[in-house]
Amino acid sequence: MTETPTEVRGDSGPVTAQLVASRVLDVPDFPKPGIVFKDLMPLFADGAAFREVIDDIVDHHGRDSFDVVVGIEARGFVVAAAIAYATGVGVVPVRKAGKLPRAAYAASYALEYGEATLEVHQDAFTAGHRVLVVDDVLATGGTAQATLDLVERAGGTVAGFSVLLELSFLNGRDRLAPRAVHALLTV
Numbered sequence: 248m249t250e251t252p253t254e255v256r257g258d259s260g261p262v263t264a265q266l267v268a269s270r271v272l273d274v275p276d277f278p279k280p281g282i283v284f285k286d287l288m289p290l291f292a293d294g295a296a297f298r299e300v301i302d303d304i305v306d307h308h309g310r311d312s313f314d315v316v317v318g319i320e321a322r323g324f325v326v327a328a329a330i331a332y333a334t335g336v337g338v339v340p341v342r343k344a345g346k347l348p349r350a351a352y353a354a355s356y357a358l359e360y361g362e363a364t365l366e367v368h369q370d371a372f373t374a375g376h377r378v379l380v381v382d383d384v385l386a387t388g389g390t391a392q393a394t395l396d397l398v399e400r401a402g403g404t405v406a407g408f409s410v411l412l413e414l415s416f417l418n419g420r421d422r423l424a425p426r427a428v429h430a431l432l433t434v
Contacts, residue, residue, distance in 0.1 A: 304381065308379055356392065392422055
């Protein structure tokens with residue numbers, strides 16, 4: 248595991264931030280040289296810790312504040328499915344281009360290390376569906392912005408947005424303003 252600073256911060260307080268920080272592995276030069284990938288798989292593999300972060304996200308937003316959870320491919324699927332199960336609501340995937348079998352809306356965006364396109368089924372939400380969007384990491388905000396736009400284009404209403412880890416030096420939160428961002432750990 249990576250060493251964590253003595254003071255960690257996040258929107259749910261230092262205890263939750265420290266829990267996430269203690270289970271992040273830095274993987275240098277992935278997916279390309281110069282990028283340090285933040286691997287949250289150790290957090291997912293620790294049942295007690297994973298339950299705590301899922302409960303924290305649910306508590307932050309409120310069990311009755313959303314009708315469905317959207318997970319962003321791929322690690323966001325893990326978080327979204329757990330939240331959906333914990334609250335008894337459905338889960339909708341936002342996928343990379345070409346992975347969905349029916350008519351879909353698409354949004355292209357820039358990543359910190361390239362470009363990508365995301366899609367959501369056109370019939371994923373009913374009008375006014377309150378949607379909680381979750382992902383593992385917020386970096387530049389391109390993925391998040393594309394997803395939030397897709398949710399609204401497909402008829403959903405964004406009820407909230409949460410991530411496990413925010414890379415503040417990439418200014419993703421600024422890109423999403425005025426939308427609220429809930430990050431369990433901000434580095």
